[in-house]
Amino acid sequence: MSEQTGTSASGRAAGPRCVAIVGPHGSGKTTLLEAILERTGAIPKAGNVAAGSSVGDRSKEARAHGMGIDLNAADAEFLGDRYTFLDCPGFVEFAFEMQPVLAVADVAVVVCEADEKKIPALQLVLRQLEVAGVPHMLFVNKIDKADATLRDTLKLMQSASTMPLVLRQIPIWKEGAAIGTIELALERALVYREHAESQEVPIPSDHQADELAARYEMLERLADYDDELMEELLSDVAPDRSQIFQDLRKEMRSGQITPVFIGSAERGNGITRLLKALRHDAAGIEETRARLGLAAGAETIVQVAKTVQTSHAGKLSIVRVLSGKLTDGLALTAADGRVGRVSGLYALGTGTPAKMSDAGAGAVVGIGKVDPAETGSTLSSGKAPPKELAPLAPPSPVISMVVAPKEAKDDVKLSTALSRLAEEDPSLVVVQDADTAETRIEGQGEMHLRVQLERLQNRFGVAVVTRDPIIPYRETIKSSTTVRGRHKKQSGGHGQFGDCVLTIEPQERGKGFAFAEVVTGGAVPKNFFPAIEEGVVDSLKRGALGFPLVDVKVTLSDGSFHPVDSSDMAFKTAAGIGMREGLPQCSPVLLEPILKVKFYGPSEFTARINQIVTGRRGQLLGFDGREGWQGWDVTEALIPQAEMGMLIVELRSATAGVGTFEAAFDHLQEITGPVAQKVVDKRKGELAAA
Numbered sequence: 001m002s003e004q005t006g007t008s009a010s011g012r013a014a015g016p017r018c019v020a021i022v023g024p025h026g027s028g029k030t031t032l033l034e035a036i037l038e039r040t041g042a043i044p045k046a047g048n049v050a051a052g053s054s055v056g057d058r059s060k061e062a063r064a065h066g067m068g069i070d071l072n073a074a075d076a077e078f079l080g081d082r083y084t085f086l087d088c089p090g091f092v093e094f095a096f097e098m099q100p101v102l103a104v105a106d107v108a109v110v111v112c113e114a115d116e117k118k119i120p121a122l123q124l125v126l127r128q129l130e131v132a133g134v135p136h137m138l139f140v141n142k143i144d145k146a147d148a149t150l151r152d153t154l155k156l157m158q159s160a161s162t163m164p165l166v167l168r169q170i171p172i173w174k175e176g177a178a179i180g181t182i183e184l185a186l187e188r189a190l191v192y193r194e195h196a197e198s199q200e201v202p203i204p205s206d207h208q209a210d211e212l213a214a215r216y217e218m219l220e221r222l223a224d225y226d227d228e229l230m231e232e233l234l235s236d237v238a239p240d241r242s243q244i245f246q247d248l249r250k251e252m253r254s255g256q257i258t259p260v261f262i263g264s265a266e267r268g269n270g271i272t273r274l275l276k277a278l279r280h281d282a283a284g285i286e287e288t289r290a291r292l293g294l295a296a297g298a299e300t301i302v303q304v305a306k307t308v309q310t311s312h313a314g315k316l317s318i319v320r321v322l323s324g325k326l327t328d329g330l331a332l333t334a335a336d337g338r339v340g341r342v343s344g345l346y347a348l349g350t351g352t353p354a355k356m357s358d359a360g361a362g363a364v365v366g367i368g369k370v371d372p373a374e375t376g377s378t379l380s381s382g383k384a385p386p387k388e389l390a391p392l393a394p395p396s397p398v399i400s401m402v403v404a405p406k407e408a409k410d411d412v413k414l415s416t417a418l419s420r421l422a423e424e425d426p427s428l429v430v431v432q433d434a435d436t437a438e439t440r441i442e443g444q445g446e447m448h449l450r451v452q453l454e455r456l457q458n459r460f461g462v463a464v465v466t467r468d469p470i471i472p473y474r475e476t477i478k479s480s481t482t483v484r485g486r487h488k489k490q491s492g493g494h495g496q497f498g499d500c501v502l503t504i505e506p507q508e509r510g511k512g513f514a515f516a517e518v519v520t521g522g523a524v525p526k527n528f529f530p531a532i533e534e535g536v537v538d539s540l541k542r543g544a545l546g547f548p549l550v551d552v553k554v555t556l557s558d559g560s561f562h563p564v565d566s567s568d569m570a571f572k573t574a575a576g577i578g579m580r581e582g583l584p585q586c587s588p589v590l591l592e593p594i595l596k597v598k599f600y601g602p603s604e605f606t607a608r609i610n611q612i613v614t615g616r617r618g619q620l621l622g623f624d625g626r627e628g629w630q631g632w633d634v635t636e637a638l639i640p641q642a643e644m645g646m647l648i649v650e651l652r653s654a655t656a657g658v659g660t661f662e663a664a665f666d667h668l669q670e671i672t673g674p675v676a677q678k679v680v681d682k683r684k685g686e687l688a689a690a
Contacts, residue, residue, distance in 0.1 A: 013284025093445035103390030104320035300324030334372035344368030397442030485578020498574030535575030
């Protein structure tokens with residue numbers, strides 16, 4: 001059934017709305033979703049995440065780890081308005097799930113708690129919201145367990161936000177515990193009741209002064225963007241309540257303020273107040289379209305928030321209808337011109353999706369088996385391919401792992417499964433390395449990759465073996481030599497004869513390989529030159545130390561041939577013999593790849609990052625403030641690739657779980673001594689065992 005959209009006379013958005021639930025790991029997002037679903041009657045009783053009975057986090061992998069690793073989607077209705085709640089994982093390794101969701105959300109509820117240790121993680125979340133321009137409100141959860149005053153908590157959180165945090169409520173304290181709230185805009189007191197709506201009571205006499213002060217602070221914040229309200233405050237004129245609500249709504253939607261609510265999701269406290277704020281203050285599909293730069297039109301345009309590949313039901317995509325009407329069987333075109341037809345349209349509900357016939361603008365639904373639908377993509381019913389409204393920018397991988405099927409017969413199956421997982425999760429990178437014949441998966445952390453391996457087994461029935469990637473060591477030479485490579489073989493009929501004189505010499509680092517000929521007098525006919533070069537190139541695949549050779553020049557200066565027995569193969573073999581004999585005479589040295597690494601983390605942890613660098617044979621290049629990030633630094637360093645293993649684990653441990661890095665190849669560097677000897681000995685053992 002299609003929905004009406006627009007704005008009511010009171011400024012309240014009409015039509016279905018989409019709410020993103022975001023926040024740091026462990027803050028209680030999924031518990032809040034359960035409380036909302038219970039309060040709205042979508043489910044009879046809130047489930048428990050730890051007990052595995054919640055609507056959200058119901059995948060086998062999420063249950064196993066007791067944490068959010070997927071997007072949770074659920075529908076609910078409150079006072080006649082329809083909502084879809086999209087609960088995003090908070091753990092930093094799965095934080096990318098939030099990015100495509102923000103493109104479809106009208107508003108975000110940021111679930112947080114009064115914990116100083118989680119402020120850096122909160123800043124990561126708020127930063128994404130601010131960059132995406134998504135209006136948001138804070139829900140300070142676990143207020144029943146808070147041991148700090150709300151003012152102290154707000155001060156901590158303000159350091160994580162570039163927008164003013166504006167208290168909409170203050171707690172009613174009794175014997176050190178929060179037993180209710182005072183609504184500053186309404187000037188009402190509410191006492192909490194377990195898993196039920198709060199009960200209105202008179203404002204306690206011992207809280208009246210606090211309420212007046214907090215309310216005035218709220219009005220002052222609003223007056224920063226409303227000259228009329230500022231004049232009323234300066235003139236001691238009591239502002240009209242409707243004006244206050246209008247300012248709260250307008251300033252949140254425009255990204256000028258972030259309202260703050262409090263409660264306890266576990267106890268069901270503060271839920272109704274939060275829902276009413278969403279009902280009155282959250283923007284609707286019209287504002288979201290404007291934020292994405294999309295004008296309403298006759299065409300059906302949908303934005304994909306998540307695509308899931310299932311082992312039995314196939315592909316299901318969660319999409320927001322931005323304009324037009326979506327119907328089952330409708331053909332949709334992607335930005336790259338691919339066309340797919342909707343094969344099943346589903347209301348998300350709170351459990352098994354239910355089939356539906358159509359969905360109007362603002363609705364969030366599931367669509368089945370649309371091949372061009374990918375996480376973050378834009379699809380249109382128009383003839384021309386649509387413009388991507390919110391192109392994704394996946395973070396750089398910070399960890400990698402080689403995967404291979406346990407059974408050779410699963411090789412193709414593994415390739416297909418990895419492709420589907422990467423389509424579902426763009427922060428997972430699959431690399432087919434031709435040089436090392438490795439298949440690698442690269443991602444956002446140890447847990448991120450572990451979950452992908454579990455999905456391979458659980459969804460696709462592919463068991464794999466894993467190992468660390470090969471470090472691409474190289475070798476080069478430091479001195480020159482001239483050798484003769486001679487191949488002669490007689491075995492009846494035509495024999496084999498090739499004879500060449502080669503000068504092997506080092507080149508400047510980074511120059512690569514060069515081959516030259518200075519043969520005079522026809523000692524070696526020109527038609528054999530390519531075969532000799534081919535033999536030389538083949539020999540560079542494994543030098544004297546066992547590694548590929550770089551930065552070498554080889555010059556053919558002399559040789560001899562037989563008019564009958566000489567051939568391309570004979571000269572290729574002769575060149576290989578000459579190289580194998582000559583390279584050990586050229587002072588071979590080992591080279592290791594050095595990466596340029598940029599670390600990002602809060603300034604208070606920069607000293608720890610420096611220690612990590614030096615502890616991994618790294619060279620610090622310097623640090624500076626991270627542009628646009630208050631209280632964050634960027635540290636640059638050079639680190640051997642061999643020292644990058646599990647770096648992200650150590651970094652996250654040292655930076656309250658929020659540090660990350662970007663790494664790229666910089667140069668090859670000579671290594672000697674015990675480190676080099678250990679690498680060479682290991683390589684010799686591998687070659688002997690092969």
